[in-house]
Amino acid sequence: MTSAPGPSTLPYTYLGPEGTFTESALLQVPGAAAAPRIPSTNTAAALAKVRAGEALAAMLPIENSIEGGVPATLDAISGGDELRILAEAVVPVSFVLVARPGVSLADVTHVGTHPHAWAQTRDWFQANLPDAVHVPSNSTAAAAYGLLEDRPAYQAAVCASLVAERTGLAVLASGIEDNIGAVTRFVLVGRPGLLPAPTGADKTTLSIPLPEDRPGALMEILEQFASRGVNLSRIESRPTGQFLGHYSFSVDVDGHIGDARVADALRGLHRVSPGLSFLGSYPRADQQPPVVHPYNADQAFAEADAWVKALLGR
Amino acid sequence: MTSAPGPSTLPYTYLGPEGTFTESALLQVPGAAAAPRIPSTNTAAALAKVRAGEALAAMLPIENSIEGGVPATLDAISGGDELRILAEAVVPVSFVLVARPGVSLADVTHVGTHPHAWAQTRDWFQANLPDAVHVPSNSTAAAAYGLLEDRPAYQAAVCASLVAERTGLAVLASGIEDNIGAVTRFVLVGRPGLLPAPTGADKTTLSIPLPEDRPGALMEILEQFASRGVNLSRIESRPTGQFLGHYSFSVDVDGHIGDARVADALRGLHRVSPGLSFLGSYPRADQQPPVVHPYNADQAFAEADAWVKALLGR
Amino acid sequence: MTSAPGPSTLPYTYLGPEGTFTESALLQVPGAAAAPRIPSTNTAAALAKVRAGEALAAMLPIENSIEGGVPATLDAISGGDELRILAEAVVPVSFVLVARPGVSLADVTHVGTHPHAWAQTRDWFQANLPDAVHVPSNSTAAAAYGLLEDRPAYQAAVCASLVAERTGLAVLASGIEDNIGAVTRFVLVGRPGLLPAPTGADKTTLSIPLPEDRPGALMEILEQFASRGVNLSRIESRPTGQFLGHYSFSVDVDGHIGDARVADALRGLHRVSPGLSFLGSYPRADQQPPVVHPYNADQAFAEADAWVKALLGR
């Protein structure tokens, strides 16, 4: 490459290989379909590319997913140089059974796929291919690509529909997942400096170390939210480091740091737990605006601030 | 009066007549001993003088006192045009028995005083003048001044020592109160615009209407204090108006509105109860500084504010 | 006394003299009008009669009243041998002007009454007898009885209508109070052992020492109520003893100790403040039942208890 690339030519990265649910999630990001996209083999590699400035942002699974390895994603984001969640994406978890053109269901004796995908299609195989033998692979996409190689050890693979489109493999059956309607949530992670604008239906993700392990310490943290009418949509205690009884809380709250009630809760949290990490404010995938009581609206905060300023003669 | 008086020529007022414990409290205010002082016959009259600009400030009893009529003082302060408490004073409740010069204890058959003072000296009279008959008066000072008139209906009066000094009456006995060590608290009330400087050992007085009469509403108010480490030193529920079940809370908290934790609590309170009244921040009479945890100190608030501002790119 | 008296022959006592608002309050108690009633000169004397078994119960003012001396009543009740509040009574504060038969308003130059009553009829006298001179008395009733004596120092007295009926004095004017609609609250106090039955509209009075003077200690107490949906209808901080910063809270809550939610709150309070005093559960004077959420009703407590017992195999 002979000329320095502008920021816009930086690629996106995602948990690969090509054709995973994670790439499907990335394709939901406006502009990503037309942008360069490079797969990463794991979360750490993807985040390293972003931190090194080699990727604009990384799409990663944030909830338990078919591609595994998820609960620690938020730990990885908050662990090193500061990063920010810029967007979330929700992708239906739906599988197809693919094979080389010309292969029929009756020909299938061995099926390649990731162990999790195999576990989530038990009912369909019980009903349709009860004698099929599972050949494990490192990802659903890898199993599909394996069919394109010389002499594969299986005749069909369970994977996402995206990889079927990419490879031109034939779809023998679709919607073969046991749990209809399941979705996986993903986040797009970039470097700080790109705070997404408030949309009125936003989410803020925080990592909050527990000040001390005593009864009520968690409640002190939650009071900072409740006293400003900020609703939690997710909370998870995470052990920190080697010491038993040291916890951090990973939470999602409704609202954007640009909302006065969220900013005020963050101020309160910073006092009781100064080591907290702000992982980002970004639009909710479901675009559901929160219900905010008038006394927690921006105007109530502005009026309260003006009142105190007047009393102080400022 | 031919020339416009400067503010410094405005008199102080107090619950009279001259020589009451309330005047003793006023004399504790720096400069008040040398300033003009005019008695008022009741709380309403004293506050009216201040509101009308005829008095610089009024000294009034704030806790149950020998001169009576106290619980409503704070209601009267918060009820009309805005006023501010500028200082508090604590005066020992100690009585003397006075008579005209030449009168001895043995001559005393009737004793003039306010009913409350009579009630609070029962033990001394039982032991020393068991047959003395009580002649009620409107104040302890009035009883003493009565001795200077023609043909008083009593030979001695129970009053504060200040009135004995003023009148030149002879002190037959002193420290005759039953409850040694009792004190009464007074406040100096002026118009807004004179916020006393923080001293590090201050008190803030508020009147807070209860948002709604439901279980937990009072706790919502108190959480605004607790979540900033602001300690309450007094709380009293006060019925408001004619409607049953409508309350206002009269509270004293440790700290000055100039302290970040108090200002922040006030902001929170203004949201949940926008009709609250700020009655003043002023030095504590006992000069006891509060214990403030580092995470509630001004610096912690400043750091939290700077952190959120930086995240918002402001 | 040679024969043991039955409990029914014990008299009631009240803050006297005869004809006070306090006696009016006592007459609201079923059966009290036909029972013997003896006045006491002050709260301590009345409670001493009850503690000594010389009186069945004492009626005492509990809120600021024309007869004064009230805020300490609850302290006096909780201070010595255990006593219980058995009932509350509310009496309108309304005054009449009385005189000997034949005396007309035009004859009145001096008016006897308690200083508080004089203060509360200022408007009427301003409008109708602007030149009347006040002659203080120890109670409104005492002023009225004074008119029956030889050569009274005043021609008329301000008192409660009850004393007018008793004395046969003529009523020159009635409803002369400035603050129409004011009421005073009284309580009937007896010895333990007579817990009034729940009526569905009850009140419970407690005195709760603050465990420690730290931010949040008061909130810990209030959480015991809030977590069971028990509403406070009155709260007052009371300094305890000589030490600064030691407080006790005097509270009234909606409900009866026989209600599961109140009993459970009391259990919680006993743990955090074992020195608390139960001053009684008794019918509300206004007969207003509280709003109780189903999950705080007796049945919810019974179901929760049964569930835990079953899990424990008990």
Place this chain on the structure above:
Amino acid sequence: MTSAPGPSTLPYTYLGPEGTFTESALLQVPGAAAAPRIPSTNTAAALAKVRAGEALAAMLPIENSIEGGVPATLDAISGGDELRILAEAVVPVSFVLVARPGVSLADVTHVGTHPHAWAQTRDWFQANLPDAVHVPSNSTAAAAYGLLEDRPAYQAAVCASLVAERTGLAVLASGIEDNIGAVTRFVLVGRPGLLPAPTGADKTTLSIPLPEDRPGALMEILEQFASRGVNLSRIESRPTGQFLGHYSFSVDVDGHIGDARVADALRGLHRVSPGLSFLGSYPRADQQPPVVHPYNADQAFAEADAWVKALLGR
């Protein structure tokens, strides 16, 4: 089988195959080493055996583990017929590299193991066998057993040391995990009726549906713990069913339902969230007793209960 088996002949089950970390955990249970043990292929199958009475109890991973699929374990336990956690076990996550006897490290070009185990030994292979190719398997144990079959596709396997002992395979290297000191937590699950006795260092696991999705609802739940001094050692929000915004909380708390403070918190929780599930009280694996303030100890609860009973005359 011609005679009915006694309960003691019922086997334990665990997430198989033989030699997994889960079987190691099971072997920590007193008596399990001498009892019959049958592997299950997944969590659902293991719990089905327990519910059907075909297994005495099942050992299952409860925290993210090398054998995957864990976050939903507690959902599976609370989802059907009632089950109880009877014990917890903690197992160090440590890997060995095994091969057929006679094979040396230099012979290894391909390595079989579960994708997660491969991910967690990256550093060791980078340093020692940088060119080794990964052959995925469904579990670490399956990879090891594969070496015993005819013509395996790899020369070495990464697995737990237990499976090395079982198979007689040679250990080429041990302690090859990147993250020294990592542990995985397991629980032993049986049918109700076998509540383990309190040991003084116990844990209680609950699943608590959120009453309503409003700010503060989670705090209401946590107040039930805090007001009794019950410490949470784990909390996780879990979406329930298909509806967005419906949550359940999975929590571990310090203490046993036989402790008065835990039983009382459960009573309170049952009122605010009657659909909660009690998943068991059982000894903590780390045997750490909690710090319990005297006012939350059994005696304080007993005294409070006795006090209220006496007031009620019961």
